[in-house]
Amino acid sequence: MNTFLLLLIGIPIVEIYLFIKMGSQIGAFNTILLIFITAFFGVVYARYEGFNTLKAGMSQIVKNELPVYEIISGAALAFAALLLILPGFATDFLGLLIIFPPTRKLIFKKVSTKQKTNNKKRDFINGEFEDIEDENDRKL
Numbered sequence: 001m002n003t004f005l006l007l008l009i010g011i012p013i014v015e016i017y018l019f020i021k022m023g024s025q026i027g028a029f030n031t032i033l034l035i036f037i038t039a040f041f042g043v044v045y046a047r048y049e050g051f052n053t054l055k056a057g058m059s060q061i062v063k064n065e066l067p068v069y070e071i072i073s074g075a076a077l078a079f080a081a082l083l084l085i086l087p088g089f090a091t092d093f094l095g096l097l098i099i100f101p102p103t104r105k106l107i108f109k110k111v112s113t114k115q116k117t118n119n120k121k122r123d124f125i126n127g128e129f130e131d132i133e134d135e136n137d138r139k140l
Contacts, residue, residue, distance in 0.1 A: 015088035022089065038092045042084030046099055050077050069108075076104055 023031045057070035076098050083095030097103045 014090050018089045035087050046077050046081035
């Protein structure tokens with residue numbers, strides 16, 4: 001099954017389930033209030049971390065180095081802020097995991113090692129070639 005379709009259907013189902021469970025435990029008003037509070041503080045913290053990432057990227061540029069980690073980190077922070085704005089507890093939890101620098105580094109390390117192992121399999125390309133001369137090349 002297509003992963004995007006599975007996420008499109010699965011995430012709202014998980015969020016609705018968590019809304020119902022939390023609403024029955026702490027009440028509907030408190031559940032809605034908690035959703036707004038996590039969205040507000042999550043976006044504020046994402047902005048703070050974004051400015052820190054921007055400062056680190058500028059210091060890398062001043063040193064004439066390419067700020068690769070900062071670029072990836074900035075994109076991850078934007079995605080985390082989007083997750084925090086979306087109403088729901090599962091998306092808020094995932095967004096908070098991405099926002100905090102230690103967990104973000106762990107996620108990047110896992111993804112980068114997975115990419116490196118996949119690229120090692122494709123280091124060599126086997127094939128044959130044939131040198132073809134063009135008639136225009138012979139006349140010169």
